[in-house]
Amino acid sequence: MTPLTFRTALLAGLSFGIASAAAPDAQIRRGAYLTRIMGCADCHMPLKMGPKGPEPDLARGLSGHPEALVMPAAPEPKGPWLWSGAATNTAFAGPWGVSYAANLTPDDETGLGRWTEAQFLQIVHTGRHLGKGRTILPPMPIQNLQATREEDLKAIFAYLRSQPAVRNHVPTATEPAASH
Amino acid sequence: MRPLSLLLAAVLGSLPGVAGAPYGGVRAPRLLSQTGLYAAPGRLDPRNRAYSPQYPLWSDGAAKARWVRLPDGAAIEAGDEDAWTFPVGTKFWKEFQFHGRKVETRLLWHARPGVWIFASYAWNAAGTDATLVPEEGLPDAAEIAPGLRHTIPGVADCRTCHENGRTEVLGFTALQLSTDRDPGAIHGEPPRPGLLTLEDLVKEGRLRHARADLLARPPRIRAGDPETRALLGYFAANCGACHRMDHPLDGLDLDFRPTGRTPGEPGLASTVNRPSQYTLPGEAPGTTLRIRPGDPDHSAVYSRMASRRPLSQMPPLGSALADREALDRLRAWIARAPAR
Numbered sequence: 310m311t312p313l314t315f316r317t318a319l320l321a322g323l324s325f326g327i328a329s330a331a332a333p334d335a336q337i338r339r340g341a342y343l344t345r346i347m348g349c350a351d352c353h354m355p356l357k358m359g360p361k362g363p364e365p366d367l368a369r370g371l372s373g374h375p376e377a378l379v380m381p382a383a384p385e386p387k388g389p390w391l392w393s394g395a396a397t398n399t400a401f402a403g404p405w406g407v408s409y410a411a412n413l414t415p416d417d418e419t420g421l422g423r424w425t426e427a428q429f430l431q432i433v434h435t436g437r438h439l440g441k442g443r444t445i446l447p448p449m450p451i452q453n454l455q456a457t458r459e460e461d462l463k464a465i466f467a468y469l470r471s472q473p474a475v476r477n478h479v480p481t482a483t484e485p486a487a488s489h
Numbered sequence: 490m491r492p493l494s495l496l497l498a499a500v501l502g503s504l505p506g507v508a509g510a511p512y513g514g515v516r517a518p519r520l521l522s523q524t525g526l527y528a529a530p531g532r533l534d535p536r537n538r539a540y541s542p543q544y545p546l547w548s549d550g551a552a553k554a555r556w557v558r559l560p561d562g563a564a565i566e567a568g569d570e571d572a573w574t575f576p577v578g579t580k581f582w583k584e585f586q587f588h589g590r591k592v593e594t595r596l597l598w599h600a601r602p603g604v605w606i607f608a609s610y611a612w613n614a615a616g617t618d619a620t621l622v623p624e625e626g627l628p629d630a631a632e633i634a635p636g637l638r639h640t641i642p643g644v645a646d647c648r649t650c651h652e653n654g655r656t657e658v659l660g661f662t663a664l665q666l667s668t669d670r671d672p673g674a675i676h677g678e679p680p681r682p683g684l685l686t687l688e689d690l691v692k693e694g695r696l697r698h699a700r701a702d703l704l705a706r707p708p709r710i711r712a713g714d715p716e717t718r719a720l721l722g723y724f725a726a727n728c729g730a731c732h733r734m735d736h737p738l739d740g741l742d743l744d745f746r747p748t749g750r751t752p753g754e755p756g757l758a759s760t761v762n763r764p765s766q767y768t769l770p771g772e773a774p775g776t777t778l779r780i781r782p783g784d785p786d787h788s789a790v791y792s793r794m795a796s797r798r799p800l801s802q803m804p805p806l807g808s809a810l811a812d813r814e815a816l817d818r819l820r821a822w823i824a825r826a827p828a829r
Contacts, residue, residue, distance in 0.1 A: 406800060418740065423739055423740075424739060428739075431649075434645055435645045435646070435648075435649055436645075437649065437805070437806075438805075439738055439739055440649070441649050441653075441731050441738060441805070442738075442805045443799055443800050443801075443802075443805050444799065446800075480774075481766070481767065481768070482800060483800075484798055484800045484801060
């Protein structure tokens, strides 16, 4: 893969929201726009290998790290190269352990199908997993969402809920090996 | 103001936690001495009544004292035994001491209809007064063990524990103040004169619409033996704020609410021999059980309670030190439980 194709793939990922931009609701359209310019797809939509190099796997939508892609043990986070990422750009290893981009499609069992808007806001405000648990791990840019106005957060949530549900059970984050 | 500082102010104002008083325009006073806890320096206002929940929350081994102030003549709406409604003006305080030194005093104040103010005050070194802690909390408030520091939670974290059910108040409930007090409760304080009880509340006419036999049949956790009762009480206080079926965490059917009415108690029904969403290190995904009778080391509930690693500790916030006594008793209880 050349650096150029990798970059193109990431840029292409930014245009995914277009299909649903036809949705009538202004809030959903604003949410699609925000999700695009904030780059949520960079990590939440897996890359797959295409004829011209890696490209966003549009069929999977924002369903996060693919369930079937079981990652081997990550390299030890040491030295100037501190963290590493999967080819899909959905799994990340570093001093925090291994984190997997969440399924942001409205599937009831594996996505945000059962979340209420209030729960989504709580996740953002607390910076905690499910709004109640451990702190959310890198590289999820939760601080960007925390600096986002509430009506925009609501628009993002409305957009996320309007996508087709994709069933994909993202693995739970694992702790750094050294801490067991 | 110069344009630069104006700009800075505008930017800061838009950051979470720095914004002005978001909660109905009400702010917590700057000093603890201004909250009404004391009538004079060092002297409690006698209208603030001391109480002690039978099942306390573990907070790094802090010694705690608690007071409630109900507005004069006002009563608690007690028709729903699991969720009392408190009159506007009600205040609760909870003081934390480590190694004999006052470290923080927390305030929960029903300031306006629907508005509860959460605040914590950090004590000065001389122990003369305490100052409001910033919205984001205060790490390093006290040393609790060599190298381990107590953190005063930020307001978002207060709300994480306190705003799940139908009431913000967690330790002033019919069960927690019951006259049928659990003598085996973990870290429970024995009753002593001067501590407000359910009986006092009934006799003083402070409970509206409570059932007529509340004192004849006081709330009690239904369990087959005393140790199970004590552990279910511990879970209810320490875990039940988040793990509850009337406000479930996404995808988790873990329920530690005590009902005092169902013999099976959800705390057992949702844990013993039930699969966990969490995978214990070394186990295959999907095979971990929450409580595996006879085998504490392969029980997710025990393992997560024993952990103080950021990704797995339970509860996920509020303490830096695991609760040794509770762990020892849970361990013995799981080990004794007959495997199926």
